[in-house]
Amino acid sequence: xxxxxxxxxxxxxxxxxxxxxxxxxxxxxxxxxxxxxxxxxxxxxxxxxxxxxxxxxxxxxxxxxxxxxxxxxxxxxxxxxxxxxxxxxxxxxxxxxxxxxxxxxxxxxxxxxxxxxxxxxxxxxxxxxxxxxxxxxxxxxxxxxxxxxxxxxxxxxxxxxxxxxxxxxxxxxxxxxxxx
Numbered sequence: 001x002x003x004x005x006x007x008x009x010x011x012x013x014x015x016x017x018x019x020x021x022x023x024x025x026x027x028x029x030x031x032x033x034x035x036x037x038x039x040x041x042x043x044x045x046x047x048x049x050x051x052x053x054x055x056x057x058x059x060x061x062x063x064x065x066x067x068x069x070x071x072x073x074x075x076x077x078x079x080x081x082x083x084x085x086x087x088x089x090x091x092x093x094x095x096x097x098x099x100x101x102x103x104x105x106x107x108x109x110x111x112x113x114x115x116x117x118x119x120x121x122x123x124x125x126x127x128x129x130x131x132x133x134x135x136x137x138x139x140x141x142x143x144x145x146x147x148x149x150x151x152x153x154x155x156x157x158x159x160x161x162x163x164x165x166x167x168x169x170x171x172x173x174x175x176x177x178x179x180x
Contacts, residue, residue, distance in 0.1 A: 017055045017057065017058055017061060018053040018054060018055040018058070018061040018062055018063075019053070019054060019055065019179060019180075020051070020052070020053055020179070020180040021051075021052040021053070021054060021142060021143060021177035021178060021179055021180060022050075022051065022052070022177060022178055022180055023048045023049065023050055023052060023066055023175050023176070023177045023178075024048075024142070024176045024177065024178050025046055025047060025048040025049070027176035028048050028173075028174060028175045028176050029044060029172070029173070029174040029175075030044060030045045030046075030048060030068050030171070030172075030173055030175075031043070031044045031171070031172045031173075032044070032045075032169050032170065032171050032172075033169070033170045033172075034153070034165060034166050034168070034169045034170070035165070035166040036164065036165045036166070037164050037165075041075060042075065043073060043074055043075035043076070043081075043084075044072075044073075044074050045068040045069065045070070045072050045073055045074070045098070046068065046069060046072040046074070047067075047068050047069025047071075047072045047097075048066065048067070048068050048175065049066065049067050049068075050064070050065050050066030050067055051063075051064075051065050051066075052064050052065075052066065052143075052145075052177045054105075054136065054143060054177075056113075056136065056138075059105045059106055059107050059115050060104070060105065060106060062102070062105040063102050063105070064100060064101065064102040064105070064117065064119065065099070065100075065101045065102070066099065066100055066101075066175070067097040067098060067099040067100075068097065068098050069096065069097060070085075070090045070092045070095060070096055070097060070098050070123075071085060071092040071096060073085065073090060073092075088159065088160050089158055089159055090123070090124065090158065091124055094124075094125075095123070095124045095125055098121070098122065098123050099121070099122045100119050100120070100121050100122075100130075101119060101120050101122075102117050102118065102119045103118045103119060103120060103129075104117075104118040105117050105118070106118075108133065113135050113136055113137060114133060114134075114135055115133070115134055115135070115136060116131055116132070116133050116134070117131060117132060117134055117147070118130075118131045119131070121151065123156035123158060124156050124157055124158065126155065126156045126157060128151070128155050128156070130149055130151065131149075132147050132148065132149035133147060134146060134147030134173070135147070139176070140176075141178065141179050142176055142177050142178040142179055143176070143177050144174065144175070144176050144177075145173065145174075145175045145176075145177065146173065146174050146175075147172075147173050148170065148171065148172045148173070149170075149171055150168050150169065150170050150171070151168070151169055151171065152167050152168060152169075153165075153167055153168075153169050154167050
């Protein structure tokens with residue numbers, strides 16, 4: 001019974017200390033960059049949604065479950081954007097969202113405001129484990145999360161086997177989340 005009381009106390013403590021946040025699509029940026037024919041080509045996604053629970057002091061109690069609307073892919077060229085929405089690339093009719101769900105968050109030792117997220121990214125129904133460093137800064141009754149990572153587009157069957165486009169895609173995140 002004593003151990004059960006300790007466990008319940010610990011779980012309540014973890015839940016009470018992590019603050020709940022909602023990402024603000026209007027105040028956030030989800031960008032990507034890839035080489036196509038040897039030229040850097042970039043774009044972005046909108047439609048950011050999800051739930052974030054974050055605790056600066058105990059990041060192990062934190063969690064992220066966020067998504068973007070794949071149909072919002074924007075490279076600044078309508079013809080290319082429409083092509084990217086098709087089956088060979090994002091297949092937005094069948095797979096309308098791209099998600100990132102954390103499995104673990106930890107602090108970077110000796111670097112205040114720096115963390116590492118371990119997460120699962122899902123694109124076109126394929127899920128892969130990733131991890132990347134990010135920073136978190138309190139701002140305007142919320143938190144600004146900033147991070148970068150690279151993924152292999154072929155792991156998600158994006159773009160098929162084309163060799164004129166790099167396999168690696170660099171993603172940068174500037175996500176402002178408002179306190180609930």
